Amino acid sequence: MKHLFFGGIHPKYNKEMSKRTPEIRRIEPDTVVIPMLQHIGAPCTPLVKVGDRVLKGQKIGDGEGLCVPVHASVSGVVKAIEPRPHVRGTLINAVVIANDFKNESVTMPHADNDDEILHAIREAGIVGMGGAAFPGNVKALGAMGNVDTLIANGCECEPYITADDTLLRTNPTEVLEGMLILRRLLDPKRTVLAVEDNKTEAIAELKKLLPRYPDIELVVLPTRYPQGSEKQLIQAVTGRQVPPGQLPVKVGCAVFNVSTFAAICRAATEGKALTERIVTVSGEAIAEPQNFMVPIGTSFHDLIEIAGGLHDKTERVISGGPMMGVAQGDLSVPVVKATNSILCLLKDVNGAAENPVCLRCGKCVTVCPMRLQPLYMYRFTNSGRVDELNRMNLMDCMECGSCAFTCPGKLPLVETFRKGKQMVREAQKK
Amino acid sequence: MKLTVASSPHIRGNFRTNRIMADVMLALTPALAVGVVRFGMDALILTLVTMATAVAAEWLYSKLTKTRNTTVDGSALVTGMLLAMTLPHTCPLWLAALGSVFAILFVKCLCGGLGQNIFNPALAARAAMMVLYPVGLTRYMGVDGVTAATPLHHMVMPALPEESVLDMFLGNCPGSIGEISALALLVGGAYLLWRKVISVRIPAAYLGSVAVLTLVFAKTDAPIDWMLYSLFSGGVMLGAIFMATDYATSPATPMGQIVYGIGCGALTVFFRYFGLFPEGVTYAILLMNALVWFIDRLTPIRRFGTVKGGDNQ
Known part of the structure; x- marks a missing residue:
């Protein structure tokens, strides 16, 4: 049965821009700045001191309550622990690491049973990677025994962004394996991978693999913004409406971003913490729009330089998409776990009104x-x-x-x- | 390089106020063209006069009150054009110009300007002109260029008009400049729907309720003919497609728009049957205009996530 969510719009998607360079370029920054708060909840307390040598994947901050740890994303030496500008627009305590380019890493033990998997999701520092950054283990725990539908959100309905699309095109197996891991944990009736129909290459890749994954259902949805919003996606996939002020569990659903599933797969099978992610750097104001595999903590500035730098008439640099992203004034801010895109826009894109007038057009x-x-x-x-x-x-x-x-x-x-x-x-x- | 830190969204669609106004004028062009072909250059001159005076009045208002010049948004042009569509081509130019000034100054600007007015400026002006100088608005010309009764005058008797239904549909009948051809108005309406300037709700509810009521309460023994004549005569088409859909003076909620459309249709039929004048469109829409906020409040949209039963477990 097909469902539609209410309302919605069809903005100009401009997704081809960042797909012209098909391969994902891997970034090795000189310095990373790891904020102690990259999730919804309480901040981490640093576990390292200035001068310590850290390895890639080493836990460098953790805390109590609604909190997941953060990890070093490169090997190197801790240069500073101090408040630094954050994409949220405030100063947040961060561990600054100078990369020694030795790329030495640590991994976590292999996770087998439910408890070990939940533990691994937490210890790997996994949060919702679509933007909300809700701790993954808390969401998974709340969904255990309460959901009949598990949904992987691969809609990526914001214009310009192709990070999830790139993941699905280049590494669909990781997403599908991650889905099976959570499926074993949550035991839903339906396990759905939802993708918008504008991702034709990703859909083709997935269709090749799906015969090997009989438990996973691919749902291709007609492209419309904001399909990737949790409540709207649940409505589109199941027809159910999450009641006001309630969580998806209320209607028997759990939704995770496809990147989150990939991160869960890496954590459970390879013992890898969440230390890197795909970031789309795009927009009319960037010289070479493309997707990068970026260590968490890489500054926007470094990433923009690697993508060929900004146009002289750049008006906005946005963390996230053009519809809901946050405009940044300071480009020293680091990429965090939920940063799916750095969008660089020229003047006149917004065309804000000097004298806004409501016509009552409805x-x-x-x-x-x-x-x-x-x-x-x-x-x-x-x-x-x-x-x-x-x-x-x-x-x-x-x-x-x-x-x-x-x-x-x-x-x-x-x-x-x-x-x-x-x-x-x-x-x-x- | 100075980066702007402003609120999301950072992109906007190309649905702009002046684009909407241009679309409305373009959509009215077929109706105006029929009027000019039918009644001659007087119709065009009258239209240009009301449009020019509307813009001049708005410009003057901005000068006098030292506020922003809003004539660039095109809404004054639309008001002027709409007013002309409701007038017979014999209307004295001074009266038309006065009506146009009244529409802009009193009905629109003094109510707060674009989007703030309660009453449809063109229709409120027409109603005022009707009271002040009815002679100027009631001389209609037949095909031969002499004064003739409009189809609506026949229908008051009640009797079916002399013109065939097809003539009425195409616009071969006496009447106001922009109201005579249902075909031209429907073409304009289809264009506005295609451009998503209007939704089908108000016109469909309006025309639908007129159709149902005139069919059920037909005044002659040919109810279907009576219904078709009722739809194609007078200002029903012009009113349903171009007047009742005016954003500022119609509800913003989907359900409210349907209620409003039905109300306009029902009142039109009521005024035609029981009113002083043969036509009731102007007063029907003006009366419904006054109820718009009330209708919007009484027709709330079901809140997301509060569906009872059904899909929602």
């Missing part, structure tokens, strides 16, 4: 995948009506930007909704 209502009414949310945020914002279910907004993308009056919708949510939160505290 397009925002029809494209909203959460069935909200952005035009009224905008109006009530600007007039400070918290009661109305609650009535409008503003907190359901996931800031996908479909409304702002579509708005002919170019209203700053997403920006305004962030302010509105802040107002709602402050009102709740009182």
Whole structure:
């Protein structure tokens, strides 16, 4: 049975740009900066001192509670432990390692049973690699015995980004093996690999392999943004809607990004910690758009230089995609576990309005995948009506930007909704 | 190099205000062309006068209030063009110009400008002109160039008009400049649908309710003919496709748009049957305009994740 999620848009995808160079280039930076917080939850405490020699894959930070460890992504010497700029826009404590290019590494023991696999997922520092960065072991533990559908998210619905696509084209086996590992752990009825139909080469590769994986179902979805959003993907694959404020487990689903499955496979079978990932460096403002295999902690600046540098008229450098990514002001920030893309855009791409005017055209209502009414949310945020914002279910907004993308009056919708949510939160505290 | 740190999304679609306005004017062109062919250059001159005065009024308003000049968005041109479509080509130019100024200054600008007005500016202006100087709006010309009754005047009697249904559909009948040819208006409507400027909800609900009500409550013993004449006569097509779909004065929620369309259709039939004038489109839409916010509030969209039963376990 085919399902569709509500609303959605068709932006210009521009994915060919970063696919012109088919192979993945491996990066060896001089220095890496490993932030002690790369996940949703509590930050890690450094386990090393300045001057220590560390090996690739060695745990250098860990903590209590909702926390997964971080690891050295190169072998070398710890130069500093200090707060450094982070893609989130704040200073976060980080371990700075000077690469000695000896590439000496450590691995973890092989994981066999359920407990060992859950332990390996944690010890490898695995988080959701699609952007949310939720600790993988916590999500897997919560899903055990509670889900009938396990979904691998290979939609990659943001324009420009081809990191997951590249993984599926070049190393689909790792993803499929990772899916089998979690399938054994969660015991779902359906194990689904969901991909949007614009990834024709990846789909062809997967179709070659699938006869060897009878338990895995490939679901090819019609390309539409924001299909890769967890709630929307669950709706598209199963027809179920995750209730407001609830987790996917509530409707019997667990969703992990394809890169996360690959990382789980490497952790469980090879004992490798999450120390590197594929990053798309793309956009009109970069000289040679392509995909790189990047050690965690490599600075945006280094990666941009390797990709041929920025155009003179670059206006924005974004961590993530053009729809939900975060614009960066300081390019010394490092690639973290959830960084799937560095997007470099020229002037005039956004065309922000100096005088935004709402025409009341209602397009925002029809494209909203959460069935909200952005035009009224905008109006009530600007007039400070918290009661109305609650009535409008503003907190359901996931800031996908479909409304702002579509708005002919170019209203700053997403920006305004962030302010509105802040107002709602402050009102709740009182 | 100075990097901009601004909120997502960092890209936007090409659906722009002035593109929408240009599309609406393009979509009205077939109807205007039929009017010019039918009534001569007077129709074109009248249209150009209302468009020019609308823009001039908006420009003047921005000068007087020292606010931003908004004439570049094209909405004043659309208002002027729409107003002309509702007028007979015999309408005195001074009256048309006055109506255009009224539409822009009083109905639009003083209500807060684009997107803020409660009433459709063109229709509110037409209603005001009808009250102030009805003679200027009620001289219609037949094929031979002499004053003639419109099909709606026949239907008040009640009787079927002299023209055939096909003539009505093509626009071979007396009437206002832009309302006579259902075909031309439907072509324009199809273009707006294709360009995604309007959705089918309001026109379909409007025309559908007019069709059902005139079929069920036909005033002659040929209900299907009565229904077709009702749909093709007067301003129903123009109103359903171009007036009721005006963004600022129609609901923004999908369900609200359907309710609104049905309301417009029902009131149109009501006013035609029981009103003072043969036509009811203007007053039907203006009345529904006043209810738009109310309708939007009363037709909430089912919140994501709150489906009862069905797919959602």
